[in-house]
Amino acid sequence: MIEKLIKKIAVHLDKDKIPYMIIGGQAVLLYGTPRLTRDIDITLGIDADELPLIKKICKKLRLKILSKNAEDFVRQTKVLPAEEAKLNIRVDFIFSFTPYERQAIKRTKKVLMGGYPVKFASCEDVIIHKMFAGRAIDKEDVKNILIKNRDNIGLKYIKNWLSRFNKITEQKGILVRFDKLLKQI
Numbered sequence: 001m002i003e004k005l006i007k008k009i010a011v012h013l014d015k016d017k018i019p020y021m022i023i024g025g026q027a028v029l030l031y032g033t034p035r036l037t038r039d040i041d042i043t044l045g046i047d048a049d050e051l052p053l054i055k056k057i058c059k060k061l062r063l064k065i066l067s068k069n070a071e072d073f074v075r076q077t078k079v080l081p082a083e084e085a086k087l088n089i090r091v092d093f094i095f096s097f098t099p100y101e102r103q104a105i106k107r108t109k110k111v112l113m114g115g116y117p118v119k120f121a122s123c124e125d126v127i128i129h130k131m132f133a134g135r136a137i138d139k140e141d142v143k144n145i146l147i148k149n150r151d152n153i154g155l156k157y158i159k160n161w162l163s164r165f166n167k168i169t170e171q172k173g174i175l176v177r178f179d180k181l182l183k184q185i
Contacts, residue, residue, distance in 0.1 A: 001087050002026070003113050005061075006040055009091065010118040012057045019045030021108045021121040023094075023129050030111060031123045032144040039090040043121070045105045048074045048095040058082050063091055100161060104128075124154050128161050131178050132171065139181060146185050155182075 006022065013020045025037030044054070051074050058065055063082040067073035074080050080093040108119035121129065127145055130138040146153065162175045 002038075002040065002089060005084055005087065005089060005091075006118055007113040007116045008061055009040070009042065009057075010113070011116060012060060013042075013044075016053060016057065018050075018053070019105045021105050021119050021125070023121045023126060024092075027121050027126045028130075028141045028145065030109075030120055031126055032141050032148055035141075038088065039092065041092045041094065043094045043096055043101055043105070045097065045102060046095060047097050048078055050095070051080065054080055054093050054095075058093075066090075100128075100164075123149050123152070124157050127153070127158055127178075128165075131162060131174055132165060134174075134177070139177075142178075142181055143185055146182065150185070 006026065010020070010022075021043050022040065023043050024039065024041030025035070026040055028035065029037065044050075046053075051071060055065065055070065058080075062084070064085050066081040066083055070080060074095060078095045080095070082091045082093065083089065084091065104121055104125040105119075107122045107125060109122055110117035111120050112118075123145060127142050130142045130145075158178070159175060162178050165171045166173070166175045
């Protein structure tokens with residue numbers, strides 16, 4: 001059921017030529033180990049100014065927008081939370097246009113879902129996102145992805161971006177934390 005919803009969302013985003021990538025738990029399922037996740041996180045390669053278009057897509061998909069004042073919420077958080085009520089599946093549309101995310105969207109991996117090519121963040125970019133989030137579950141996801149894909153991971157790419165993020169005050173030590181996780185596997 002989640003796979004069908006992901007496919008439907010991807011079809012609509014592609015139809016409207018909106019660059020995107022599936023990140024979060026759904027991408028972890030692709031590269032890591034199975035775990036329970038009932039949400040879909042989608043990074044959009046567009047600015048929050050395009051909110052009306054995403055709201056229109058939500059309406060077509062019968063996704064209920066969860067914030068009372070979507071414009072204010074998106075302006076503050078860059079996220080539009082929605083839900084497929086029948087299935088109780090949350091969908092977070094994440095607006096972004098940073099140089100990192102633009103590049104990550106270009107590096108997506110197409111995965112067939114119901115015969116349709118859906119764009120998932122690359123293995124390396126899932127790791128970078130998870131390191132940036134930094135919760136305990138994210139660190140566990142990174143370890144599992146590293147173990148499962150150890151021979152095919154571009155560590156140089158990951159370390160390059162993590163070293164750039166390390167310059168952000170809130171992310172100080174991100175590269176050191178990643179190296180510690182590498183040593184644990």
